[in-house]
Amino acid sequence: MAGINTCTCTCEGGGEKVILLFPCSGASNVGQLTNQAAIELTREGVGKMYCLAGIGGRLEGFINTAKGADAVVAIDGCPAACARATLEGAGVPIHHYFMVTEMGIKKTHTFDLKPEDIALVCRRVKEALTST
Numbered sequence: 001m002a003g004i005n006t007c008t009c010t011c012e013g014g015g016e017k018v019i020l021l022f023p024c025s026g027a028s029n030v031g032q033l034t035n036q037a038a039i040e041l042t043r044e045g046v047g048k049m050y051c052l053a054g055i056g057g058r059l060e061g062f063i064n065t066a067k068g069a070d071a072v073v074a075i076d077g078c079p080a081a082c083a084r085a086t087l088e089g090a091g092v093p094i095h096h097y098f099m100v101t102e103m104g105i106k107k108t109h110t111f112d113l114k115p116e117d118i119a120l121v122c123r124r125v126k127e128a129l130t131s132t
């Protein structure tokens, strides 16, 4: 079984790759869906959830770790695209990008997270990572 911050299932050459997950973790259902999906993907060993706030705060150690990852995955809740803007603003390249509202989930401020919506976000991320 893959370690919590590595992916050994699809990587060429069988080497372990560091895949960092950056959810926007915003104050809405779709923002919190990104957060919960990142937690579950981390628990499954698909990648490792990492601190977007450290990147936004321009903390050198966080930025260097992100730049050194094999893959950076940004997951935004809505078109404001805060995770993408934060990473791009710090010069961190994004290898995989997702937006929850583009998956057909409407943004609300209820914080009502449906298990099927969390599963959809996780599935989209896993599909993208296994197809590369």
Ligand code: SF4
Residues within 6 Å of the ligand: 024, 025, 026, 027, 028, 030, 031, 076, 077, 078, 079, 080, 081, 082, 083
């Ligand atoms: S991308 Fe949307 S949901 Fe996420 S933090 Fe920004 S405004 Fe909030």
